[in-house]
Amino acid sequence: MMHSRSARPPLSRRTIARLVQLAGLFDVVTAIAPPRHGRMATLMEFVPAAGVLSARAGTVVVGLLLIYLGAGLRRGKRRAWQVTVALAALSIALHLVKGLDYGAAGITAILLVMLLATRDRFTAVADPENRWRALTALLGFAGAGFLLGFLEVAIRANRLVGAPGVADWAREAALGLVGLDGPVEFRYRFGADAVAWTTGACGLLAVGVALVILLRPGAHRPQRDGDGEVRLRELLARYGGADSLGYFALRADKALCWAPNRAAVVAYRVVNGVSLAAGDPIGPESAWPDAIGAWLADAERHGWTPAVLGCGNRAGRAYRKMGLDVVELGDEAIVDTGGFALNGRPMRGVRQAVNRMRRAGYTCRVARQRDLSPGELAGAIAAADLFRDGPVERGFSMALSRLGDPGDADCLLVLCRDEHAALRGVLQFVPWGADGLSLDLMRGDRTADNGLTELMIATALEEAASLGVRRVSLNFAVLRSVFARAEELGAGPVLRLWHRLLKVASRLWQIESLYRSNAKYQPAWEPRYLCFPTARDLPRIAVAALTAEAFLPEPRLPGLRRPAVVPA
Structure with missing residues (x-):
């Protein structure tokens, strides 16, 4: 070990x-x-x-x-x-x-x-790719500066001392890139200064931009061979029930860092120089230190900042033993399907929304992906793409980013249709061990009646027991405790101020609405943690996490995202 x-x-x-x-x-x-x-x-x-x-x-x-x-x-x-x-x-x-x-x-x-x-x-x-990008930038800016300097000399050809040739013009522009005077003499000082400043500025810009590109953190393309994929699925089959985020390690953009004996693995993605892992290591807990050590060594070898997004309590302790600091990030909403029911005062809002939708003729079908016909699956994929809110796919830590892949036959889909049998909503849950599900994808037609979200989730929870599912992870609420404690009697001024700041942030990222949307299903809350090397790394890690979750722009491969559970 x-x-x-x-x-x-x-x-x-x-x-x-x-x-x-x-x-x-x-x-x-x-x-x-x-x-x-x-x-x-x-x-x-x-x-x-x-x-x-x-x-x-x-x-x-x-x-x-x-x-x-x-x-x-x-x-x-x-x-x-x-x-x-x-x-x-x-x-x-x-x-x-x-x-x-x-x-x-x-x-x-x-x-x-x-x-x-x-x-x-x-x-x-x-990153070897940065060398060529830096060279391209250097040649591009230097070439632009040379061309501008040459043209500035050319347009002042009648204001030069003597009759220098085109070769002298070129030498003047080329030497100007490194701040030296060339063989051309100008009659007026302004012309000489203009050429010197243009070429000199372009030369400095070329060197500066090239060095920045050369030194910026490189991208890391995941290398996942067939044997690694098979081994990962074997570990998920044996130990996937330990973490609701485990199945998301199968995302195509996550790399895998194995323990030396391949008994456990850490799934991660490199974003802006941050090696961002999500969830717990996959495998027996006794093998976690080896996998975490290998991942940290890989990060050190490449100069990446290691960080973990949304791990559980046991994994947080393991990461802390390996040198990372740990803070609570939020809570995951987990519903016990055996105790779920729509009756009772706490479920009044959900019950009313579900009953209203059912009276309007909306129905839901709950089935494993393997049990859907090719036509039904194709329709679900088309509807999910149609109902997507904007071109950006969001999600990383709790998103699979695909729908209909043959390898995901155990995924559970909820297809909601209106009174005319038109598909109006799609849910996808990924397996969480043998008896659990974790919400991955939620898409709904915005023109559908109010209550579409509640109907799909409630139907899935009601039918889960017949499918052998006893627990369902709905979603993750960032800093949930702040909202919950701010509503309690005696909340202090610091907590109230923090609550106000989060409400402002919620206008952009739906932090509060996500918490309240989960809370109405009366879940149990399981804390999730953020692991990081030092406090000074937190701004870089925050930017990397927001980028990975697509809250900040970045070119991304097409796929599906994990949308938030928000009021319909």
């Missing part, structure tokens, strides 16, 4: 990253500070004014890039270290060219020596 390990980067690496960022800030300050007059007079004897100005602008760009590189160094990225070393060496030269700043050059030289002495701490591999 693997021993507990820290998910945080070594202190020495964090310290180096901060020192590099401070050096970058120092570069920016020295570049915008006025130079010493005596040194400038000496420097101007050897370096033209355009070169000095370019060196000062270059120092600013290098400083900003060093600040940006701190994040990559903290994650141990080898390429970030390589670029930092190159920029530190360049910064020494720029400090001398921009004003004979020996003090700044000496400080940067010390930084360079420190980087070279600690090179063995930066071993995270880089």
Whole structure:
């Protein structure tokens, strides 16, 4: 069994990253500070004014890039270290060219020596695709700057000293990209400055954009072979009842990180440099540490930030033992089908909505996917696509993102038709072990009568017992306890303020409506947790999670999403 390990980067690496960022800030300050007059007079004897100005602008760009590189160094990225070393060496030269700043050059030289002495701490591999994208950006911006500079010289051909040829025009534009004067002399200073600023700006932009692309977190394409898929389904058949999110590991965009003996696995997706796992590891609990350790090691090797979205209590303890911090994220609504009934005052609202729909002629069919005819399944797929709210597919942690796949024969579908037998709503539940279901997909016709959602869910819960299902996971309510406690007598001012902020956020993400829509089915609430390395990583993890769930834009493959359970 693997021993507990820290998910945080070594202190020495964090310290180096901060020192590099401070050096970058120092570069920016020295570049915008006025130079010493005596040194400038000496420097101007050897370096033209355009070169000095370019060196000062270059120092600013290098400083900003060093600040940006701190994040990559903290994650141990080898390429970030390589670029930092190159920029530190360049910064020494720029400090001398921009004003004979020996003090700044000496400080940067010390930084360079420190980087070279600690090179063995930066071993995270880089995304090879970024190299070609960076090269494309470099050539694209540099080519655009060269073309603009060449055209600026051409349109001033009658205002040049002498008769330089086209080759001289090209050399002027090319040298301008690196801040140097070319062979062309202009009669008027404005023309020379215009060419210098255009080409110089494009050259700096080309280098800056290329480096940002080179160092940005790369995408990770899931590699799932047939044997891995078979093994995953075997583990789900044996241990899938432990976690209602287990079946969602079968999503096509999730990669699998196995324990060395393949006894357990962590399903994850890399989003913006965050290795985002969802739910519990799949397999026997005794094998979880090995799978989690392998996943953390994989994240460290690539320089990704590890995070877990929506794991249960036992998994949260396991992740904490492996070095991650854990906070409560919200609660999952789980209904015991044996005790579910529409009678009683607490179910009055649901009962009235269901009875109204049934009087209007709406009926539901509940069946496993394998029991539907090809025509019924095709109709359900077409209806689900038609009823989708917008082109974006939402869902990651609790969404399968497909409907009708032959491998999902055990999925349960609820098909709701109106009095004219027209399909008006579709639900899909994925298996949760041998006796459970987890809500995956909900689509409804917005022109249908009010109560469509309640009718489909209530029908599924009523017929679940006859299908051998004793528990159903409806959905996940983020920060449910805040809404529940804010309604209690004696809620404090901090809790009320937090409640108001969440109500504002609910206008965009339906946080409160999701909680209340689940609560009316009288479920039991099971807490779910967020695991992360350090508090400073939370903003990046939040952006990655919102992106994965498609609340923030990102190009995505077509598929189906897990919609929220909202009032019909």
